[in-house]
Amino acid sequence: MASTPGNIRHRGSKKPEKHANGLVQSATDDLQAIVEQTEATQALRSEWDFKLALGIITGIALVLRFYGITHPDQVVFDEVHFGKFASYYLQRTYFFDVHPPFGKLLFAFMGWLVGYDGRFLFENIGDSYVVNQVPYLAYRSLPAIFGTLTVSTVFCIMWESGYSLPACIVAAALVCFDNAHIGQTRLILLDATLVFAMALSVLCYIRFYKLRHAPFGRKWWKWLLLTGVSMSCVISTKYVGVFTFFSIGSCVIIDLWDLMNINRRQGALSLNTFGKHFAARVVGLILVPFFFYLFWFQVHFAVLTRSGPGDEFMTPEFQESLSDNLMxxxxxxxxxxxxxxxxxxxxxxxxxxxxxxxxxxxxxxxxxxxxxxxxxxxxxxxxxxxxxxxxxxxxxxxxxxxxxxxxxxxxxxxxxxxxxxxxxxxxxxxxxxxxxxxxxxxxxxxxxxxxxxxxxxxxxxxxxxxxxxxxxxxxxxxxxxxxxxxxxxxxxxxxxxxxxxxxxxxxxxxxxxxxxxxxxxxxIPAGSPRRNKEQKKVKNLPFLRKYVELQRLMFHHNNALTSSHPYATHPVQWPFLLRGVSFWTNNETRSQIYFLGNPIGWWVASSILAVFAGIIMADQLSLRRGVDALDERTRKRLYNSTGFFFITWAAHYLPFYLMGRQLFLHHYLPAHLASSLVAGSLIEFIFFAEPNTEEFNKNTTEGKGKKRVTEGERVTAGTRLSNQNLVSIWLASGVFTTLLAFGWYFFSPLTYGQPGLDVAGIKARKWLTYDLHFAK
Missing domain, CATH: 2.80.10.50 (Trefoil (Acidic Fibroblast Growth Factor, subunit A))
Structure with a gap:
């Protein structure tokens, strides 16, 4: 019996402890639920912030590209070529061009949608669209739509890459307010299709790469195939689209090399599994794009069945496959x-x-x-x-x-x-x-x-x-x-x-x-029986024979474009926008369209490329000396994401130095888009780069044996720093976007061709070597 109270006390003492633990666990669970709910609410609110910003900047891009798109109502610059090719498609008349057919077929499709028969052949710059009853608004709307979607795609690339809203806005604004992108997307030209498909390829590859830990699923295959189709659209528009294959292909090779590593963090892959990864990428990024590329040539040959101005480039066998061929x-x-x-x-x-x-x-x-x-x-x-x-x-x-x-x-x-x-x-x-x-x-x-x-x-x-x-x-x-x-x-x-x-x-x-x-x-006299010819049937030439012949001629004539041009420029002149191109002039109104980018945006984006290279070099030198100044997460973002954008810029720019053909400023547009992505991501790095945690602890220790800063204090300090930087980055991005808008507005008369400027207005815009008209 003596032990009973003790036993009772023992049991009684245990019950309150268990009850207390249950209360603590319950409170912890409730707190965790509140935290998760708060985080979900914040994430939802943040997602709506991104969507709202995407909608606003897409709307601005739409207005800037469609504003005054009917002016001038005349043939402008290379519209003489691509408008003419659309007419040939509508007439089903064979022609020859050095560019693949995809972009030109899209223009012909727009003409077909509005019921145009292609009777106008865009012979001369300055020919009237109104007099000749050409639905040029439908033609110009296509690149304007692609130009608008390009801005949206740039925003989505940054968003999908995990960057903050200010960084997304800065990158998209560099393209949205750029006069060169606007100028090329308001005319019947191929570059809007090229740049949009290039940006879409980057976005699809990022979506695919984010699913690398869940391979061979339905979404994984979807984004892999969409990457391949997008890249095919790039090279099916212009052959410089092969640079997109270089940029994405280099990252694919690096990814495969990592998958081959037996010591990778996620676990080693068997050779059989690696073989599946390799085969999937070959199918999705090589075979599918190639067959899609072939498809557009099949459409090209199926539409162009009548003899035309392109006959003389082709072999006699090819010409005999066209109806009404004089040969x-x-x-x-x-x-x-x-x-x-x-x-x-x-x-x-x-x-x-x-x-x-x-x-x-x-x-x-x-x-x-x-x-x-x-x-x-x-x-x-x-x-x-x-x-x-x-x-x-x-x-x-x-x-x-x-x-x-x-x-x-x-x-x-x-x-x-x-x-x-x-x-x-x-x-x-x-x-x-x-x-x-x-x-x-x-x-x-x-x-x-x-x-x-x-x-x-x-x-x-x-x-x-x-x-x-x-x-x-x-x-x-x-x-x-x-x-x-x-x-x-x-x-x-x-x-x-x-x-x-x-x-x-x-x-x-x-x-x-x-x-x-x-x-x-x-x-042989005119009446000789030898000149009497029977009507021959049109021959059927196999598709691959026609394709190989046309490819050979396209490459040959593309490389033969070496003659001088008054507005041709060298790649070294592009990043800092040293010279533009005159597209159109009107002597009566003293108005002109001069192809030129937004100098503020181009100079900043090009300078940031050099800053990025300097940061990488400084980080590598620091690591060699045993100083690890960057947080691991920040370094991964800098090398993997910003590095990917930098490789994309280099792949779309540096190969032009090896070319001997005519080159113009518009060849830099895909590289400029990539430099905009680098600029947006590096702005976030500058404001949000986190120091190395071990260095933080080391620097906050007050002597040997002293207690280091607690994790809670470190988190509090980091949050305080992030909030300060958030205000700074919003302020910096707002000021920069305002400057971009000013640059666009200042040079807009040269982009839109209206209003005409007086001599003082022209001279005020003659920066660097811009050879503008009506400066006297």
């Missing part, structure tokens, strides 16, 4: 002893000769053969006629009626001077490495120089012994003894050759510019 209707079989005219496919000059000889010495001191000149002449003339002679003469009573075939060895007699075409190992006037072409008398040609007068008709894409025909047989004339190809170029000869084109023997036989064609047979 197929007028092509004649060539016989021996026919007199033909031979024209160079690329420069359009005729093979020509006359009685004058080459000079004894050229300007560089080299000696010529002083033989009869053989030149290229741009006009049809009797001195362009050449008789086709057989390698071995036929019997005199069986001289005519023998057809010429591909691969035959032939000779040519110039009918105007009765001389035989010849090439020999003598340097040509302009090219010491190339052979001279000349003509010699018949006696010499048939005795001493016979071998030098023999040529092979190497017909392109022809089967052995296929009939040699005018127009349709594109051939290389190969000198049989020395194996050089007859060639010409655009640089005219001096006055001693009347400024005509040089003809020489090119040792590079495979060069595509060696191709010629027989244009006509003047010796």
């Amino acid at each position: 197929a209707q007028r092509a004649l079989d060539v016989h021996y002893h026919d007199m033909i005219t031979i024209r160079h496919k690329e420069t359009k000059v005729y093979l020509h000769s006359h009685t004058e000889n080459y000079p004894l010495r050229y300007d560089d001191g080299r000696v010529s053969s002083q033989g009869q000149q053989v030149t290229g002449y741009p006009h049809n003339d009797t001195n362009n006629e050449w008789e086709v002679l057989p390698f071995r003469p036929f019997a005199e009573n069986d001289k005519f009626g023998h057809q010429v075939f591909a691969g035959d060895l032939v000779r040519f007699r110039h009918t105007g001077t009765d001389r035989i075409l010849l090439s020999h190992d003598v340097a040509s006037p302009y090219f010491p490495t190339n052979q001279e072409f000349t003509a010699v008398d018949i006696d010499t040609a048939n005795t001493k120089r016979f071998n030098d007068t023999v040529f092979e008709l190497r017909v392109e894409f022809a089967k052995a012994k296929a009939p040699f025909r005018t127009l349709s047989s594109h051939f290389k004339l190969i000198h049989n003894p020395t194996k050089v190809a007859m060639w010409t170029h655009t640089r005219p000869l001096p006055a001693w050759a009347f400024g005509q084109a040089e003809i020489n023997g090119n040792k590079n036989v495979l060069q595509s510019s060696n191709v010629w064609l027989a244009e006509d047979v003047p010796s």
